[in-house]
Amino acid sequence: MNTNDESSQIQHKTGLSQMESIPIGKQLKPLKKYSDRGALVEVNANSKRINAIKKDNGRTNPTTQPMPRVRKDLDNLDRNTSKKRRIYNDNDDIIISTNQNNDVLQKDSPWFKLDEQDKNDPSMVYEYSDNIFEYFYKRESELLPLRNYTVKTETKHTIRSSVRAILIDWLVEVHEKFQCFPETLYLAINIMDRFLAANKVNTDKLQLLAVTSLFIAAKFEEIHLPKLAEYAYITDGAATKEDIKTAELYMLTKLKFELAWPNPMNFLRRLSKADGYDTETRNISKYILEFAFCCPNFIGEKPSYISAIAFFIARRITSKDKTWDNNFIHYSGGIDPVNDIRFQSACKQLVNEIDTPRTRLPSLKMKYNEGDPKGIHDIVLRYCTMEVDHSFSTLFAL
Known part of the structure; x- marks a missing residue:
């Protein structure tokens, strides 16, 4: 069998080469809530990760009760900065x-x-x-989606932003349930965006695309990753183990096995170092960063740029120090917010999107304690609402 015949068979099996205008709600089976998904623990009775999920009767506050890790969690590592x-x-x-x-x-x-x-x-x-x-700054430009596939252009394979939001919100919930590293979620989104920007996909195969993206990302980032059976089970019958394996081969071939994407967490931690590893600012910036990657407006934007936007807004929210000195300019890759009109416009766009989101992201909001006045979601929302109401009068004030 020649290469073209084999590629054609893979495309036929996965359905990742064609897109049909079918309502997403009928094909995409959302992940059930924790309380309804107790059967998940039966997938692998010996899995410590899944047993830990079974004990979790509600969502864990990521800022106060971090999930267990097997490597150093740099996000929760408070370091004393050297005085000299x-x-x-x-x-x-x-x-x-x-x-x-x-x-x-x-x-x-x-x-x-x-x-x-x-x-x-x-x-x-x-x-x-x-x-x-x-x-990293050189490499990140080479591994971006070719275009924003949620915006109507001259090409015909376009996906509505609401459909992408459903996929990513489901990914957020599965990622949290599997207790994967933050890098895994961001890489999964990057893989999915890069593939959708260059390929047509059947609407009823979008969940297969999403779960396979997470499967590939976990292989690249995780030490102890979820098993294939767990990925298949979490789709509630929408994808089998064979479907995921076949889709994985086809997607990696299309992406030319390019997975070494500079993760936004690398840039965020570097900015946190310049901020003295302030825990409150870092946790708030992590929520803003995750929201930005879920937002269709920033598809195709460099991860270092989005990280700088998230960290700049987070420092404004904490109000501990509003200066963006030469340290931040250097460690953000040369971004000077006071003199960068494009950066200011992107910050306003993200603040406005948080205040009045065009797409629903219930899992992301719940993950960051929606409804808790002291939770990260509500703290960020109050600030963004205030800025929008006052026409961003204090966002860039010195």
Whole structure:
């Protein structure tokens, strides 16, 4: 059998090469709520992860009760920033040693080389941090969706933003149930967006596409990943194990096995380092970042750019320090919010979307404690509503 015949058979089996205008509600079977999904624990009785799910009678607050991890969870790691740092200018020249913290720098001050605080941790390879992120900034442009497939263009394979929202909201819930790393969710969304931007997909195969994207992402990011039977079961009969394996082969072939996408969490953690690892700001920025990736407006945008937007808004919400000094400019990849009109427009667009969302994301809101006045969702929503009501008068005020 030649390659073309084999490819044609895979396309026929998966249905990932054609799209029909069928109402999504009739084909996509949503994941049932925790209380209704006790049978999930029967998939693998020896799985500690699934047994942990069984004990969970409600949603865990990610900020106060983090899910167990097998590797260092950098998001919940509070580090004491070194008081003694060297100050560098844009030419990487040492100017002076100082005992001051980075938060007292003025706008026109040079930037601190914060990676030096990790010099005693070999796993951080601090000597190569700048080179690594320089590569990330180059690589992220190469692994973006070719177009925003939710916007009507001259091409015919377009998916409504509401359909994408259903898929991603379901992915958020499955990702949380499987207790995967944050990187896995973002990579799954990137895989799905890149595939949909270049390929037609049957509407009744969209859930297969979503679960296969998560399956591929988990293989790339996780240490102990969910089993194939669990992915098939979580679709409630919409996809079998063979369906997922066949779709995986076809999708990876179409994506040319390009999975080493610079994850937005890398950029967010780097900005958090410049902020002194403030826990409140980091947790709020994680919600805003996740919301932005669920929002169709930012399909095709660089992850470093979205991370900077999320972190900038989060620092405005916490109001601990509204300055975006040379440290943040350097560690965000050169973004200067005060003088960047495009960045300001993107921030306003995201704030407005959070205040009045065009697509429903119930799982994401519940994940971040919707209805709890002290929960992250409600804190962010109150701020965004205030900014919209006051025409963004304080969003960029110094």
